[in-house]
Amino acid sequence: MAQPGRDEIGARRSRAVRTAWLLAAIAAVIFAGFILSGVLRS
Amino acid sequence: MSIEHTHGHEHESHASHDEHHDHKPTGFLNRWLFTTNHKDIGTLYLVFALLMFFTGGAMAMVIRAELFMPGLQLVEPDFFNQMTTMHALIMVFGAVMPAWVGFANWQIPMMIGAPDMALPRMNNWSFWILPFAFTMLLSTLFMDSGGPAAGWTLYPPLSLQTGQSFAFVVFAVHMMGISSIMGSINVIATIMNMRAPGMTLLRMPLFVWTWLITAFLLIAVMPVLAGAVTMLLTDHFFGTSFFNAAGGGDPVMFQHIFWFFGHPEVYIMILPAFGVVSEIIPTFARKPLFGYTAMVYATASIAFLSFIVWAHHMFTVGMPLTGELYFMYATMLIAVPTGVKVFNWVSTMWQGSMTFETPMLFAIGFVVLFTIGGLSGLMLAITAADLQYHDTYFVVAHFHYVLVPGSVFALMAGAYYWLPKWTGHMYSEKWGKLHFWLSAISVNILFFPQHYLGLAGMPRRIPDYSTQFADFNMISSIGGFIFGASQLIFVGVIVHCVYKSRRAASGRVWEGARGLEWILPSPAPYHSFNTPPVIDASTVAHADAAH
Numbered sequence: 001m002a003q004p005g006r007d008e009i010g011a012r013r014s015r016a017v018r019t020a021w022l023l024a025a026i027a028a029v030i031f032a033g034f035i036l037s038g039v040l041r042s
Numbered sequence: 043m044s045i046e047h048t049h050g051h052e053h054e055s056h057a058s059h060d061e062h063h064d065h066k067p068t069g070f071l072n073r074w075l076f077t078t079n080h081k082d083i084g085t086l087y088l089v090f091a092l093l094m095f096f097t098g099g100a101m102a103m104v105i106r107a108e109l110f111m112p113g114l115q116l117v118e119p120d121f122f123n124q125m126t127t128m129h130a131l132i133m134v135f136g137a138v139m140p141a142w143v144g145f146a147n148w149q150i151p152m153m154i155g156a157p158d159m160a161l162p163r164m165n166n167w168s169f170w171i172l173p174f175a176f177t178m179l180l181s182t183l184f185m186d187s188g189g190p191a192a193g194w195t196l197y198p199p200l201s202l203q204t205g206q207s208f209a210f211v212v213f214a215v216h217m218m219g220i221s222s223i224m225g226s227i228n229v230i231a232t233i234m235n236m237r238a239p240g241m242t243l244l245r246m247p248l249f250v251w252t253w254l255i256t257a258f259l260l261i262a263v264m265p266v267l268a269g270a271v272t273m274l275l276t277d278h279f280f281g282t283s284f285f286n287a288a289g290g291g292d293p294v295m296f297q298h299i300f301w302f303f304g305h306p307e308v309y310i311m312i313l314p315a316f317g318v319v320s321e322i323i324p325t326f327a328r329k330p331l332f333g334y335t336a337m338v339y340a341t342a343s344i345a346f347l348s349f350i351v352w353a354h355h356m357f358t359v360g361m362p363l364t365g366e367l368y369f370m371y372a373t374m375l376i377a378v379p380t381g382v383k384v385f386n387w388v389s390t391m392w393q394g395s396m397t398f399e400t401p402m403l404f405a406i407g408f409v410v411l412f413t414i415g416g417l418s419g420l421m422l423a424i425t426a427a428d429l430q431y432h433d434t435y436f437v438v439a440h441f442h443y444v445l446v447p448g449s450v451f452a453l454m455a456g457a458y459y460w461l462p463k464w465t466g467h468m469y470s471e472k473w474g475k476l477h478f479w480l481s482a483i484s485v486n487i488l489f490f491p492q493h494y495l496g497l498a499g500m501p502r503r504i505p506d507y508s509t510q511f512a513d514f515n516m517i518s519s520i521g522g523f524i525f526g527a528s529q530l531i532f533v534g535v536i537v538h539c540v541y542k543s544r545r546a547a548s549g550r551v552w553e554g555a556r557g558l559e560w561i562l563p564s565p566a567p568y569h570s571f572n573t574p575p576v577i578d579a580s581t582v583a584h585a586d587a588a589h
Contacts, residue, residue, distance in 0.1 A: 009157060009236075016160030016231035023227045027265045034269030034299065038284045041295070 045548040066568050075170070078162035079568060080147045081464075086169050087144030088457075092533070094136030094176065095450075099526055101129035106488075106522035108505050109515050122505035123191035124183065130194035134311070135218045136176050138445065141453050142314040143168075143225045146253050148464060150229060152559040152566060153247045155238025155575045160231040168224040175217035182207035193503060195300055196271065198285040198293050202278050212275045219264040226257035226264075233257075238558075240577030244335065245584050247557050251338050252317030255345045259306045259313075262349070267303040270296060294359055301352035309348040311445060313341060315412075315452030316383060319405045321557070322459050323387050324583065326402035327394025328554040333386040334584050340379035340386075347376045357425050358432045366425045373423035377416070384413055399552075400474030404455035407447060407482045415443030418493065433503075436496025442489045447482070454481070454532065461539055462547035466565030469539035473531055480528035487521025556583035 067073045077083060104125050108116050117125070147165065151158055159165045182189040187205020190196065196211075204211070233246070233254050246254075273284040274296070283289025285296045316337075324331045331337065351373045357366060387409050396402070418440040422428050431437060454477075462468050491514035496502075500511045507515065547564040561581055562570050575581065 012235045013160055016235040019231040019234055020161055020164070020227045023230060023261055024223075027223050027227075027261050030262065031265035031269050034266055035272060038269070038273050038295075041284075041292075 045550055045553055076166070078158070078166050080151050080159045080162070080165065081566065081568065083159075083165050083169050084144045084147030084149075085464075087140045087147060087172075090169070090172060091137050091141035091144060094132050094140070096529070097180070098129050098132035098137055099529065101125045101132070102522065103526050105129065106519040109507070110519040111516065112507055112509050112512050114506055117505070119505045120188065120191055123193075123503065124189040126503055127190045127193055128179070128183065131179065131190070131215075132176070133445075134194065134307070135215075135222075136172070138311045138449050138453070139222060140172060142253075142256070142311070143222075145249075145314065145318070145453075145456055145460075146225070146229055149460065149559065150232060150250055150253060151236070152562065152570055153250050153557055154233065154236065154241050155558050155571050155577065156232060156236035157569065157572050159228050160236050161228045164224050165228050168221050168228065171217050171221040171224075175214045175221065178210050178217070179214035182210050185210070195297075195304065196274065197300070198274060198277065198296050201274060202286075204278075208278050209275065212271045215271050216268055219268045222260050222264050226260040229253055229257040230261070238571065238574035238577055241558075241582070244338070245577065245582050247317075247583060248320035248331065248334070248337055248341075249314065249317035252313040252320075252341050255341050256310050256313045259310050259345055259348065263303040263306045263310075266299060267307075270299045270303065294356075297356050297359060298353065301355045302349075304355065305352045306345070306348040308441075308444070309344060311449045312412075313345065315408065315449045316341060318452045318456040318459070319387065319408050320383075322401045322405040322455055323390050323409075324556070325459075325552050325554040326399060326405075327391045327396050329390055329394045330556075330583060331386065332389035332392075333382070336382055337386055340382040343379040344376060347372065347379070351376065354423055354428075357428045370423055370425045374420060377420055380416055384409060384416075399458075400469075400471060400478055401455045401459035403475065403478040403482075404451045404458065407478065408451040408455060411443060411447030411451065411482075411485070415440055415445075415448055418443065431496060433501055434496035435492040435500045435502055438502050439489050439492035439496060442492070446489065447485050451481070454478075457532075457536075459552075460559075461536070462551045463559060463562075463564050463566055465540050465543075466547055466563075467539050467543035468545040468547050469535050469543065473535045473538070477528060477531040477535060480531070481525060484521045484524035484528055488518055488525050489521070491515075491518045491521075556581075558582065 067077065074082065074086065077086075104117060105122070108114075108122055147159065150156075179189075185205070185207040187207045189207060190201065190204055190211045192201035192204065201208070233250060237246070243251075273282070276282040277284050277286055277291070283291040285291045285293045287293060320331055320337055351369060353361060353365065353369045354373045357369070361369075391406075398406075418436070422431055422437065422440060458469060458474055495511055495514050495518070498511065500507055500515075549563045550560045551564060552560075558571075558575055558577075558581055559566065561575060
């Protein structure tokens with residue numbers, strides 16, 4: 001099986017950063033959504 | 043049986059290659075404050091969690107000392123309430139959760155063949171937020187208005203009667219949440235992007251699987267808690283009425299939001315425990331895990347169900363009958379995937395060549411005692427019966443069985459299991475087993491009588507009680523003191539293992555162990571798997587799981 005070098009691992013870290021931003025955005029939307037639902041309800 | 047001084051396995055060349063890159067930063071600050079190394083950060087989390095475990099434990103001792111006899115003995119009722127609240131907040135957010143993140147940091151990169159976590163600098167930040175959060179939380183005990191005293195659920199209107207210190211509590215919860223979310227993002231990003239070639243999802247160790255699912259739970263629910271406490275903050279200090287009935291708000295709405303977070307939170311604390319136990323039992327039964335894929339699907343099922351059962355915490359609040367029935371049946375459904383897990387652990391042990399080293403003892407203790415907690419949970423799920431049990435010591439007994447001989451025993455099991463890998467030394471089996479037996483006996487003396495207290499009607503969160511509850515409370519307190527003292531043995535075992543033990547551990551440590559962490563030497567080199575390992579049937583436990 002081919003072994004990835006350090007460049008490949010660097011590319012994986014770049015993909016990981018994109019994953020992280022996506023997950024952070026989801027968390028932010030959930031937070032804002034609950035606050036907004038509270039505002040609209042009260 | 044452990045293997046000592048034997049380094050002659052097939053992956054030695056790989057391991058020694060890694061050792062050549064073992065450059066630790068010099069200086070205390072460089073090494074610990076600025077570290078981006080997953081093993082160092084894992085150690086920081088674990089040490090922090092242990093400190094919080096003893097801080098929260100000291101509060102538990104105050105609670106049990108006060109309840110040793112009827113009447114007010116040692117502390118004022120308001121301080122007692124602060125103790126119960128802080129004990130819970132510290133144990134949940136300061137001890138159990140950071141301990142699991144510590145395990146994740148140490149183990150996940152090694153188990154999937156990655157050189158480190160995907161986002162090492164964020165990893166550092168995730169940890170170093172925590173000491174500040176808990177310093178702020180603990181500081182409220184010394185403020186004029188005292189610490190939070192409304193229980194960890196922070197229900198309004200009671201929690202809004204906390205004085206000015208409430209702002210500190212809310213901000214501390216925000217910081218814990220940010221830390222947890224960043225830690226979870228890191229876990230998911232690492233597992234989804236950093237696995238070694240050939241480490242497919244269905245070849246991953248169960249501990250990695252359970253943490254992946256736990257991380258998704260955390261990202262989904264921690265913002266919900268953050269939203270809830272933010273609304274409490276504005277109700278308290280800025281005149282809003284989210285939960286203030288006098289201003290058109292709804293205090294019951296807080297309970298729904300809190301438990302939408304709170305119930306998955308319970309599984310956040312227990313799913314990694316399932317993962318650790320699923321690693322340990324096959325090792326000491328010397329058999330592959332029975333039903334690996336079923337375990338993965340059961341974990342995912344439990345996580346899904348945890349989102350749709352929250353109102354079983356609120357049966358006495360009042361809700362439509364159809365709602366009560368729905369939440370009762372949905373809650374009972376959780377017994378199915380949980381039963382699959384217990385069945386698979388027992389089946390793994392069935393006809394295995396079992397030995398009973400300390401990690402295995404804690405793992406078996408977990409299976410037996412966690413199941414007791416699960417069964418009392420089923421009793422609480424019965425809506426009609428819950429009207430009797432609600433807010434009694436039966437509930438206290440239930441969740442402590444799930445969390446102490448559940449989560450905490452699994453943490454102990456995992457610590458003993460991987461301690462030789464982390465330190466390069468074997469711990470003392472004699473003292474480890476003494477720690478187990480004292481803990482296992484005393485934890486039952488501590489919590490089992492609380493079932494009877496609850497069924498007899500003793501309410502939770504009270505500093506004084508009717509004399510009819512005196513005997514069981516005294517027994518429970520004695521169990522508590524023995525359990526608390528027993529944990530000092532754990533500290534002694536760790537300190538001895540790290541600094542004094544002369545018994546070097548081999549790479550594989552346990553003869554039945556399978557997985558990538560065991561192809562590394564012990565202690566695991568500072569930088570491991572800079573070159574990804576070769577994944578084959580001899581290196582992973584579940585190489586054929588997908589077939």
